[in-house]
Amino acid sequence: DAGVIQSPRHEVTEMGQEVTLRCKPISGHDYLFWYRQTMMRGLELLIYFNNNVPIDDSGMPEDRFSAKMPNASFSTLKIQPSEPRDSAVYFCASSLVTSSYNEQFFGPGTRLTVL
Amino acid sequence: QKEVEQNSGPLSVPEGAIASLNCTYSDRVSQSFFWYRQYSGKSPELIMSIYSNGDKEDGRFTAQLNKASQYVSLLIRDSQPSDSATYLCAVNRDDKIIFGKGTRLHILP
Numbered sequence: 001d002a003g004v005i006q007s008p009r010h011e012v013t014e015m016g017q018e019v020t021l022r023c024k025p026i027s028g029h030d031y032l033f034w035y036r037q038t039m040m041r042g043l044e045l046l047i048y049f050n051n052n053v054p055i056d057d058s059g060m061p062e063d064r065f066s067a068k069m070p071n072a073s074f075s076t077l078k079i080q081p082s083e084p085r086d087s088a089v090y091f092c093a094s095s096l097v098t099s100s101y102n103e104q105f106f107g108p109g110t111r112l113t114v115l
Numbered sequence: 116q117k118e119v120e121q122n123s124g125p126l127s128v129p130e131g132a133i134a135s136l137n138c139t140y141s142d143r144v145s146q147s148f149f150w151y152r153q154y155s156g157k158s159p160e161l162i163m164s165i166y167s168n169g170d171k172e173d174g175r176f177t178a179q180l181n182k183a184s185q186y187v188s189l190l191i192r193d194s195q196p197s198d199s200a201t202y203l204c205a206v207n208r209d210d211k212i213i214f215g216k217g218t219r220l221h222i223l224p
Contacts, residue, residue: 048210107158
């Protein structure tokens with residue numbers, strides 16, 4: 001079975017540019033999560049979806065960040081405009097609907113560098 | 116108080132010994148507890164989950180949960196160099212998981 005797929009794996013961009021990260025969850029999973037990981041802050045939840053509907057976006061750092069899930073097999077995280085402090089590894093994860101047993105499967109991550 | 120707290124380490128353990136990793140959490144209503152392993156440059160992967168007080172064993176790994184003390188631990192028996200990684204403790208809150216910052220474990224050959 002294919003796991004969670006993310007693209008691109010690496011992204012280097014300049015400050016002010018728009019960045020779009022992509023994720024394909026595991027087929028049949030109802031929950032999709034976007035995380036950001038840095039040395040200083042660890043693994044932070046940005047937003048999560050249930051059945052394509054955003055449930056909690058309280059972790060999104062500011063209005064420059066937005067996320068969409070137009071269908072069950074695709075989600076995007078967009079940063080516009082990007083800033084150097086957005087440099088981090090961004091992970092997408094998915095899980096089944098059993099909320100009490102929320103075992104999440106992570107994609108390989110996108111390493112974002114904003115110059 | 117942080118929701119999930121772990122000692123950042125590094126924790127150095129001789130090969131073949133038992134590695135003990137600890138975690139405390141603040142939300143008393145949490146019901147699900149997880150240990151993820153993350154190798155450098157890789158994504159986290161689930162290695163253990165536990166939902167009831169007591170011990171749960173899976174191969175060389177044992178997870179221990181004490182809800183009264185809000186404490187979760189992971190024991191790794193017969194530690195191998197391949198166990199060297201960062202171990203993330205995670206606790207559910209509603210439908211999401213809150214992660215600790217992780218403990219770096221280094222197994223000494």
